[in-house]
Amino acid sequence: MFLGRISYGQTIRKALFVVFVLPALFDILWMVIFGGAAIKLELEGVKLSEAMAAGPEFGVYALLDKYPIVEVTIPVFIFCMFLSYVTGSDAYTTTLGGMSSTGISPKSPEPSAKLKIFWGAIIGIVSWIMITSSGIDGVKMLSNLGGGPALVLELLICVSLVKVALNPKKYDIFKNDYTEDGTPIKSITKKPVMSEEAVLEAIMSETEET
Secondary structure, three states: OHHHHHHOOOOHHHHHHHHHHHHHHHHHHHHHHHHHHHHHHHHOOOOHHHHHHOOHHHHHHHHHHOOOOHHHHHHHHHHHHHHHHHHHHHHHHHHHHHHOOOOOOOOOOOOOHHHHHHHHHHHHHHHHHHHHHHOHHHHHHHHHHHHHHHHHHHHHHHHHHHHHHHOHHHHOOOHHHEOOOOOEOOOOOOOOOOOHHHHHHHHHHHHHHO
8 A cells, every 4th residue: 555655647658667676686786885895804704603692683783883983873763763664654554543443545545644644553562572572583483474475465466466457458447548449549649438426436436335
């Protein structure tokens, strides 16, 4: 839902580039810089593996400690991790809140604050319990447990995407955008046949009928 919201109104090419290509390029750059720095220190005799034995978070601080202006880099690193957690948590609570409520639309995309606070508290409590009981390994275990249902859901999404791609006219609200044999009409300046409000009303009416 979060990716759908930020992609609303954009072209498919732009959405795929921002959602998939740019993060992949950033990950590659991140791994090259920090992974290369860690390998270089290991080859020079700095035992980062010993720090990693106490936990992966200790390995990060041991790596940054070997480079200049550590008084600046470590606070900046902590601040960036804080921003990453906050933005991720906000997206998760918004998505879970939207899935737990009705009336979500492009004009009113935000769920109620109570739902967001509820799901945020649940996520925080579960994270705190797993970290205090099992440390980082507990979070990894929880992530692996949640990965199973997510994998099944993504496989179903892939099957649905293939079905829509093979017969788009059957699942598209804009029936007039296709020829009789189901071929999409190629047009650049063609205006939408239905307004956004009409599309939403059609979707709601079909949902009530089913």
